[in-house]
Amino acid sequence: MAKKGLLYTQTGTPYYASPEVWKDQPYGIKSDIWSLGCVLYEMCALKPPFRANDMNGLYKRVLKGAYPPIDRSYSNELGMVLQAMLRVDPNMRPSCSQILELDPTKLKAKELGINIEDDGMTS
Numbered sequence: 043m044a045k046k047g048l049l050y051t052q053t054g055t056p057y058y059a060s061p062e063v064w065k066d067q068p069y070g071i072k073s074d075i076w077s078l079g080c081v082l083y084e085m086c087a088l089k090p091p092f093r094a095n096d097m098n099g100l101y102k103r104v105l106k107g108a109y110p111p112i113d114r115s116y117s118n119e120l121g122m123v124l125q126a127m128l129r130v131d132p133n134m135r136p137s138c139s140q141i142l143e144l145d146p147t148k149l150k151a152k153e154l155g156i157n158i159e160d161d162g163m164t165s
Contacts, residue, residue: 056097057090061105061130072132075141079127086112086120091128105130119146 060076062069083091091109094100103109107130112121123146129135141147142158151158 056100057092059104060132061107062132064101064104069132071137072135075127075135075137076132079124082127083109083112083124086116086124091124117146119149122146 058077058080060069060073063073080091087110092100092103094103107128109128112124123141123144126136126144127141136144142151148158
């Protein structure tokens with residue numbers, strides 16, 4: 043259910059649910075940034091950033107926002123991007139545009155031959 047651009051219905055996988063979803067608060071696009079951060083983390087660590095033996099434990103871990111660092115074989119820049127995406131306060135998480143503007147993102151895109159422009163990406 044959407045009101046004033048914010049959603050109020052809980053959906054999705056508990057491992058990727060943002061703190062605001064867990065707290066039954068209104069949520070928006072920044073909740074998707076959190077979920078994307080969880081997926082990106084899991085791609086690196088091969089397990090979700092927040093794990094517990096039961097739902098109450100998972101709730102507490104997500105609200106605390108503390109997770110094990112990714113392996114040191116990954117760049118510090120990737121760790122910094124994940125840290126930004128997994129901020130408990132949704133107002134402190136970057137938007138998609140802000141993620142694309144981060145120096146590590148621009149550098150990696152350039153290495154891959156992807157040109158990030160103001161209006162999106164081109165190759």
